[in-house]
Amino acid sequence: xxxFKRITLLCGHYGSGKTNVAVNLALxxxxxxxxxxxxxxxxxxxxFRTKDSRxxxxxxxxxxxxxxxxxxxxxxxxxxxxMYAVTDDRSLHAVIDVGGDDRGALALGRIxxxxxxxxxxxxxxxxxxxxxxxxxPEDTVEVLREIEGASGMKFTGxxxxxxxxxxxxxxxxxxxxSYAETVSxxxxxxxxxxxxxxxxxxxxxxxxxxxxxxELQKKL
Amino acid sequence: xxxxxxxxxxxxxxEAAIIAGCRHYFGYPITPQTEIAAYMAKRMPKIGGCxxxxxxxxxxxxxxxGVASTGKRVMTSSSSPGISLKGExxxxxxxxxxxxxxxxxxxxxxxLGGIQPSQSDYFQATRAGGHGDFRMIVLAPASVQEMAELxxxxxxxxxxxxxxxxxxxxGTMGQMMEPVALDELKVxxxxxxxxxxxxxxxxxxxxxxxSLFLDPAALEKTNFERYDRYKTIEENEVLYxxxxxxxxxxxxxxxxxxxxxxKNAIDxxxxxxxxxxxxxxxxxxxxxxxxxxxxxxxxxxxxxxxLSMGQMIEDVxxxxxxxxxxxxxxxxxxxxxxxxxxxxxxxxxxxxxxxAN
Numbered sequence: 001x002x003x004f005k006r007i008t009l010l011c012g013h014y015g016s017g018k019t020n021v022a023v024n025l026a027l028x029x030x031x032x033x034x035x036x037x038x039x040x041x042x043x044x045x046x047x048f049r050t051k052d053s054r055x056x057x058x059x060x061x062x063x064x065x066x067x068x069x070x071x072x073x074x075x076x077x078x079x080x081x082x083m084y085a086v087t088d089d090r091s092l093h094a095v096i097d098v099g100g101d102d103r104g105a106l107a108l109g110r111i112x113x114x115x116x117x118x119x120x121x122x123x124x125x126x127x128x129x130x131x132x133x134x135x136x137p138e139d140t141v142e143v144l145r146e147i148e149g150a151s152g153m154k155f156t157g158x159x160x161x162x163x164x165x166x167x168x169x170x171x172x173x174x175x176x177x178s179y180a181e182t183v184s185x186x187x188x189x190x191x192x193x194x195x196x197x198x199x200x201x202x203x204x205x206x207x208x209x210x211x212x213x214x215e216l217q218k219k220l
Numbered sequence: 221x222x223x224x225x226x227x228x229x230x231x232x233x234x235e236a237a238i239i240a241g242c243r244h245y246f247g248y249p250i251t252p253q254t255e256i257a258a259y260m261a262k263r264m265p266k267i268g269g270c271x272x273x274x275x276x277x278x279x280x281x282x283x284x285x286g287v288a289s290t291g292k293r294v295m296t297s298s299s300s301p302g303i304s305l306k307g308e309x310x311x312x313x314x315x316x317x318x319x320x321x322x323x324x325x326x327x328x329x330x331x332l333g334g335i336q337p338s339q340s341d342y343f344q345a346t347r348a349g350g351h352g353d354f355r356m357i358v359l360a361p362a363s364v365q366e367m368a369e370l371x372x373x374x375x376x377x378x379x380x381x382x383x384x385x386x387x388x389x390x391g392t393m394g395q396m397m398e399p400v401a402l403d404e405l406k407v408x409x410x411x412x413x414x415x416x417x418x419x420x421x422x423x424x425x426x427x428x429x430x431s432l433f434l435d436p437a438a439l440e441k442t443n444f445e446r447y448d449r450y451k452t453i454e455e456n457e458v459l460y461x462x463x464x465x466x467x468x469x470x471x472x473x474x475x476x477x478x479x480x481x482x483k484n485a486i487d488x489x490x491x492x493x494x495x496x497x498x499x500x501x502x503x504x505x506x507x508x509x510x511x512x513x514x515x516x517x518x519x520x521x522x523x524x525x526x527l528s529m530g531q532m533i534e535d536v537x538x539x540x541x542x543x544x545x546x547x548x549x550x551x552x553x554x555x556x557x558x559x560x561x562x563x564x565x566x567x568x569x570x571x572x573x574x575x576a577n
Contacts, residue, residue, distance in 0.1 A: 014255075014258070015227075015228060015231075046251060046335060047252075048395075073334050073335050073336060073554070075251050075335050128226065130224070130225050130226040130399075131226055132225045132227060132231065132235060133259075133262060135225065164225075164226050164399045165226050165397055166398075166399075167224065167399045
């Protein structure tokens with residue numbers, strides 16, 4: 001697998017699978033990096049947070065930076081008090097899980113300046129062509145442009161996370177590659193990886209470049 | 221094979237409403253149904269529709285009244301506390317015989333309660349949506365696909381009978397993501413609305429949409445006429461699913477998320493040799509009485525599985541005419557019964573009533 005920059009921002013459409021990718025990416029990074037953190041900056045959704053995976057993070061020695069209100073049913077858009085560790089502590093490798101759509105990306109406003117100043121980051125767009133509002137490359141680009149506008153940052157790469165939940169099969173993932181390549185061309189940014197449920201990974205390993213197995217599913 | 225998309229239940233409701241021809245949505249955000257409003261806010265401007273975030277739930281339901289008066293398909297959505305606020309508007313819609321679709325993605329109560337799923341608005345939906353004698357057709361989906369299908373069906377029924385249809389979902393149904401085949405949705409033929417207030421063009425008498433009748437005899441007549449219509453609905457529009465009921469000696473009754481949990485428990489109980497099945501009401505009003513009459517002939521016990529303190533259980537007792545004991549298996553406050561808890565209730569009923577082999 002490729003080298004990741006010190007900070008990886010994961011943004012995208014609501015429900016595109018950012019949190020699941022964030023959890024898997026952090027666990028992957030931890031294999032080669034000593035200090036890894038996941039920062040949950042989701043101000044949109046009170047449910048389905050990285051905190052669901054805190055057991056896995058503890059076992060792997062990954063720091064979880066998330067609002068004390070996440071998963072508490074206190075339904076307020078709070079940011080974690082220690083979020084600045086991501087930019088202040090340059091010995092950390094950080095995966096930042098940003099809330100969905102342009103509304104979620106607004107939260108980045110607080111840390112955009114030091115991230116750009118340090119310039120050791122990637123901002124990845126998590127895309128899923130099975131989601132109705134990002135079904136076509138054109139619709140997807142529209143959502144991604146809105147996120148760029150709200151965050152004040154430009155995407156540097158794509159994560160093709162096309163899936164149909166439990167009904168994801170090799171065909172769904174295979175068909176999505178041309179969609180992701182079109183988005184890549186339209187956005188003029190590289191397709192960094194295509195994700196696939198771990199159990200399908202062997203079927204597609206030789207058919208799709210930069211295939212990334214998702215071993216961990218979020219709890220429902 | 222159809223082209224499926226991955227949707228949250230809330231989003232499926234919103235898209236299905238658009239497919240059904242709804243171009244007017246009025247609402248006020250509340251967890252766990254806010255995705256409906258968010259989705260409408262994104263989609264409506266692109267298709268020439270109207271999304272409006274009202275200043276309150278009460279304002280939203282009265283905007284629904286306004287659009288419904290013109291015969292256009294219109295909906296609002298909320299979650300439990302917000303539906304309480306809409307109660308007055310629901311009664312006015314009923315009094316004026318206006319079709320509308322109202323979504324309740326229930327959360328724990330009473331009061332502000334919490335943001336986790338619940339089914340404790342069953343009484344409110346099936347008995348007392350507001351003041352006065354009236355009913356709403358109440359549909360209870362148990363999958364994201366059904367969230368979409370029943371939304372379309374809900375609009376068709378509302379138009380057909382000139383009344384409010386309520387989708388009674390819960391936080392789980394609203395938040396869960398499942399594949400949906402939107403191209404399988406079937407919208408009914410448009411229904412003529414000669415009563416709509418769309419201008420006389422000087423060619424007919426004025427249509428009047430109103431729920432105020434100062435002459436008691438006239439008001440009584442509207443009530444009798446409305447209840448004649450309700451009788452037709454009870455005879456023709458009942459929906460339910462039966463699961464392994466042919467030889468069942470124990471009958472589980474559940475809707476929505478509780479039915480999904482119960483199905484797992486029933487499969488496990490069957491492995492243990494217990495003859496158990498399930499009736500899943502899809503219309504909560506009209507309640508499916510006929511399958512219960514039939515089941516009461518061969519079932520020794522009924523178990524009502526609910527995310528409430530026991531509300532549907534009253535309809536089960538009425539429908540079975542108390543011919544067999546009905547027990548409650550429940551969690552409340554945002555908690556969901558586990559398959560193990562339902563299984564334990566089934567085993568208990570089998571032991572007490574001799575349903576085990």
